[in-house]
Amino acid sequence: xxxxxxxxxxxxxxxxxxxxxxxxxxxxxxxxxxxxxxxxxxxxxxxxxxxxxxxxxxxxxxxxxxxxxxxxxxxxxxxxxxxxxxxxxxxxxxxxxxxxxxxxxxxxxxxxxxxxxxxxxxxxxxxxxxxxxxxxxxxxxxxxxxxxxxxxxxxxxxxxxxxxxxxxxxxxxxxxxxxxxxxxxxxxxxxxxxxxxxxxxxxxxxxxxxxxxxxxxxxxxxxxxxxxxxxxxxxxxxxxxxxxxxxxxxxxxxxxxxxxxxxxxxxxxxxxxxxxxxxxxxxxxxxxxxxxxxxxxxxxxxxxxxxxxxxxxxxxxxxxxxxxxxxxxxxxxxxxxxxxxxxxxxxxxxxxxxxxxxxxxxxxxxxxxxxxxxxxxxxxxxxxxxxxxxxxxxxxxxxxxxxxxxxxxxxxxxxxxxxxxxxxxxxxxxxxxxxxxxxxxxxxxxxxxxxxxxxxxxxxxxxxxxxxxxxxxxxxxxxxxxxxxxxxxxxxxxxxxxxxxxxxxxxxxxxxxxxxxxxxxxxxxxxxxxxxxxxxxxxxxxxxxxxxxxxxxxxxxxxxxxxxxxxxxxxxxxxxxxxxxxxxxxxxxxxxxxxxxxxxxxxxxxxxxxxxxxxxxxxxxxxxxxx
Amino acid sequence: xxxxxxxxxxxxxxxxxxxxxxxxxxxxxxxxxxxxxxxxxxxxxxxxxxxxxxxxxxxxxxxxxxxxxxxxxxxxxxxxxxxxxxxxxxxxxxxxxxxxxxxxxxxxxxxxxxxxxxxxxxxxxxxxxxxxxxxxxxxxxxxxxxxxxxxxxxxxxxxxxxxxxxxxxxxxxxxxxxxxxxxxxxxxxxxxxxxxxxxxxxxxxxxxxxxxxxxxxxxxxxxxxxxxxxxxxxxxxxxxxxxxxxxxxxxxxxxxxxxxxxxxxxxxxxxxxxxxxxxxxxxxxxxxxxxxxxxxxxxxxxxxxxxxxxxxxxx
Ligand SMILES: [Zn+2]
Numbered sequence: 047x048x049x050x051x052x053x054x055x056x057x058x059x060x061x062x063x064x065x066x067x068x069x070x071x072x073x074x075x076x077x078x079x080x081x082x083x084x085x086x087x088x089x090x091x092x093x094x095x096x097x098x099x100x101x102x103x104x105x106x107x108x109x110x111x112x113x114x115x116x117x118x119x120x121x122x123x124x125x126x127x128x129x130x131x132x133x134x135x136x137x138x139x140x141x142x143x144x145x146x147x148x149x150x151x152x153x154x155x156x157x158x159x160x161x162x163x164x165x166x167x168x169x170x171x172x173x174x175x176x177x178x179x180x181x182x183x184x185x186x187x188x189x190x191x192x193x194x195x196x197x198x199x200x201x202x203x204x205x206x207x208x209x210x211x212x213x214x215x216x217x218x219x220x221x222x223x224x225x226x227x228x229x230x231x232x233x234x235x236x237x238x239x240x241x242x243x244x245x246x247x248x249x250x251x252x253x254x255x256x257x258x259x260x261x262x263x264x265x266x267x268x269x270x271x272x273x274x275x276x277x278x279x280x281x282x283x284x285x286x287x288x289x290x291x292x293x294x295x296x297x298x299x300x301x302x303x304x305x306x307x308x309x310x311x312x313x314x315x316x317x318x319x320x321x322x323x324x325x326x327x328x329x330x331x332x333x334x335x336x337x338x339x340x341x342x343x344x345x346x347x348x349x350x351x352x353x354x355x356x357x358x359x360x361x362x363x364x365x366x367x368x369x370x371x372x373x374x375x376x377x378x379x380x381x382x383x384x385x386x387x388x389x390x391x392x393x394x395x396x397x398x399x400x401x402x403x404x405x406x407x408x409x410x411x412x413x414x415x416x417x418x419x420x421x422x423x424x425x426x427x428x429x430x431x432x433x434x435x436x437x438x439x440x441x442x443x444x445x446x447x448x449x450x451x452x453x454x455x456x457x458x459x460x461x462x463x464x465x466x467x468x469x470x471x472x473x474x475x476x477x478x479x480x481x482x483x484x485x486x487x488x489x490x491x492x493x494x495x496x497x498x499x500x501x502x503x504x505x506x507x508x509x510x511x512x513x514x515x516x517x518x519x520x521x522x523x524x525x526x527x528x529x530x531x532x533x534x535x536x537x538x539x540x541x542x543x544x545x546x547x548x549x550x551x552x553x554x555x556x557x558x559x560x561x562x563x564x565x566x567x568x569x570x571x572x573x574x575x576x577x578x579x580x581x582x583x584x585x586x587x588x589x590x591x592x593x594x595x596x597x598x599x600x601x602x603x604x605x606x607x608x609x610x611x612x613x614x615x616x617x618x619x620x621x622x623x624x625x626x627x628x629x630x631x632x633x634x635x636x637x638x639x640x641x642x643x644x645x646x647x648x649x650x651x652x653x654x655x656x657x658x659x660x661x662x663x664x665x666x667x668x669x670x671x672x673x
Numbered sequence: 674x675x676x677x678x679x680x681x682x683x684x685x686x687x688x689x690x691x692x693x694x695x696x697x698x699x700x701x702x703x704x705x706x707x708x709x710x711x712x713x714x715x716x717x718x719x720x721x722x723x724x725x726x727x728x729x730x731x732x733x734x735x736x737x738x739x740x741x742x743x744x745x746x747x748x749x750x751x752x753x754x755x756x757x758x759x760x761x762x763x764x765x766x767x768x769x770x771x772x773x774x775x776x777x778x779x780x781x782x783x784x785x786x787x788x789x790x791x792x793x794x795x796x797x798x799x800x801x802x803x804x805x806x807x808x809x810x811x812x813x814x815x816x817x818x819x820x821x822x823x824x825x826x827x828x829x830x831x832x833x834x835x836x837x838x839x840x841x842x843x844x845x846x847x848x849x850x851x852x853x854x855x856x857x858x859x860x861x862x863x864x865x866x867x868x869x870x871x872x873x874x875x876x877x878x879x880x881x882x883x884x885x886x887x888x889x890x891x892x893x894x895x896x897x898x899x900x901x902x903x904x905x906x907x908x909x910x911x912x913x914x915x916x917x918x919x920x921x922x923x924x925x926x927x928x929x930x931x932x933x934x935x936x937x938x939x940x941x942x943x944x945x946x947x948x949x950x951x952x953x954x955x956x957x958x959x960x961x962x963x964x965x966x967x968x969x970x971x972x973x974x975x976x977x978x979x980x981x982x983x984x985x986x987x988x
Contacts, residue, residue, distance in 0.1 A: 463748075467746055467922070467926055468746045468747065468748045469745075469746060469747050469748065469749070470747075470748040470749060470752075471747075471749050473749075474748070474749040474752060477753075478752065478756070481756065625737065627737055639753070639756070639757045640738060640750075640753045641736055641738050641739065641750075641753045641754040641756070641757035642736070642757060643738065644736060644737035644738055645735055645736065645737075646734075646735045646736075646737065647735075648735065649731045649732065649733075649734035649735050650734045650735070650740050650931075651734075652930075652931035652932075652933060653734050653740040653743065653744070653930050653931050654727065654730075654731055654734045655933035656743075656929075656930040656931050656932065656933040656936060657727055657730070657734070657743060657930065658723055658724060658727035658933070659723075659933050659936050659937040659940065660925060660936065660940075661723040661726055661727050662716075662719050662720050662723035662724075663719075663921065663925070663936075663940040663941075663944070664723075665715075665718070665719035665722055665723050665775070666715045666716060666719040666944050667918070667921075668719075668775065668779065669714075669715040669718060669719055669778065669779055669782050670715055670947065670948075671779075672783060
């Protein structure tokens, strides 16, 4: 079953919470840092936190997210000088954070994220809630993670004292000597030590210390900004980062080398390094694509590069240029064998592949390609079209996964696996998930979705959007997608904004149908051909989910096609038909059971004989084994 | 003897050996009894069981999605049907029973196959085809020892491969190159042991070596004396089998589902050819045992076929 990075996101952080609807127009975008299947208690505490933090900062007046295509104004910018010790797996760093108050209210305090503290032990609230397993990868209590602020002061030397907001100290808050007035900036100097854990929940070290993935490794205030980062690593280590190289390498004389990197208009900065990395590069339409992989993953690196390059072309066509045209580089990290927990994660201008050991699957199984194009799609749906992952998680995961499916259609005819000469489509794997709990609306707060999270945010959206695409046609669908992506580049659209774009491009009727039936509705449908009492065939509809379909009937060898809308009964005489198929083109992918969509009066004898002689042959082969 | 003379003699001997081996392959074509028997041995149970499995599934062939999925080799459609019919009520208890029968039938076929082995080998060993009575007599007399040899072969392969894999697992970090090496060595060992056991069988029939263990010793001697022809035989037979199996698979993919007669014809031709490859290999093994002078000491035991030790003079 393909669940690429399901359940990856949890509710997040103060700035996001603040930015939800109370402070419209602010950039709250969040890389959802930690992850996973977050239990109800954590969600509840997140809600409490949300209330607390929103209380700290009075909401400003404003309107719903305004469409904007301009470059995002910097809110939080960083200059970091960090040194990584691969023996202790620690980062010692100094950090200058420049925070600009883009709201129209004075801000009395500063709240920073210290996510590594969630990995202090198995006792932290996050670990208790997420469990010591994350996407199948275990937590090593002997190799925990933490982060400590060693010193903090304002630019003028005034010391700041940070106090924990939560029990795990993943969020700290300092009262400012004077509030930051709207439009003015605050500069904070920090010295910190970060202990990286053995790879768990996307961050840490692996391969006996020879691999490190640093995500959420510094104190941050999640919002758009510029980064200048100097990384000091042992000589010979190859590093991939958010942004681009901006200087170095400069030998430090003690066997270490310093390299400088810069990134603009990003909300986070991640990096990965290893002495074993080999770099593969390619420049496409002015974007330098870099794939970092271990030598034994050479074939996988080639495949990831191929998929990335193809995906960049397709997504650029459909959703506008990568990074809104602002990001010159894209880095893909293939995580080594024992660092799968760091795979399948997206950061600004960087993503990792390897969460599902896809690199080691046979080439007939395109898991690596699926993971690559999915994570790549997040560079649009989240990084640029910055929807709220907590409030409407389907808006980024659903669109990222629908993009994956579209890319698979364009690149591989929609086929995920060709192993054994049998094809398995990408959409089929999502159907397998959907039919398990189909009575799930797509809309809903992440913490309310519970077990329905995967269905609501991945499976149903990709099937619903494909059903929409098959109803309106590809040309109209692309017009809608292009308009949505263009209107909300570097903005924070909500469901209502998507609804409006859909109504503008596809019409009010379609938009209403889509939102009422799929987004908000939990109705299902099962279209069936059954034996009527007379022995003739009959078409029936079970469930109230509305999807208009075609019906194909064979009568005396002639194919007769008719339309079947939602509200009416089928206007076709099936008395004399030898076979009937409802929705032959599979336009309605949310049908609970596609097998009963067609029926013949009598079994297909030739096909049965074909099957029987094949079965005999297989048995003959089997019986010949060992003789 | 001068070296040059010796090497010439060797070349001549080798050339004559190949010619003689060819006569054994020709016997496979001239004496079709074993071919028919071995084909029917798998074809009859396979046809019976195949129909037993396919019959209860006939109602599924009313679903266009199912037949389309089979025809286009799409797992999507198959999964839809399986999900919708997971209760398996529609197919009744026949399908599980039939599937349960598969391993039992396989074991039965193996036993009958081992019983037939003596008769098959003696058919190719003799200058003239033996009578059916002789065939049955040799089959019956060799059955116990051949069964023992089969178990020994399987045991040796299991111990060797199990040991190698166990050692690799003990070393904990099974890197992929090592895993590949283990697989290659394991397969090599399996084929080597297979050839060894088959030569021992041939030796029992040809040389009337009574004891299975002595026959293995004798077969080991032949393996050491003629490693290249035996390697060529094993690799050649394997290559032919792989080729034919691939051909059968490709035909299965290309021929449309409904063209069942074409499928039946082509697949059975491939199946008959596969049986032929196995028999040709046996015949050559018999020839190799014949061509290799026996060890000084032997324990003859009458097999009841008087002219079994006459020199190979027929062509
Ligand atoms: Zn995702």
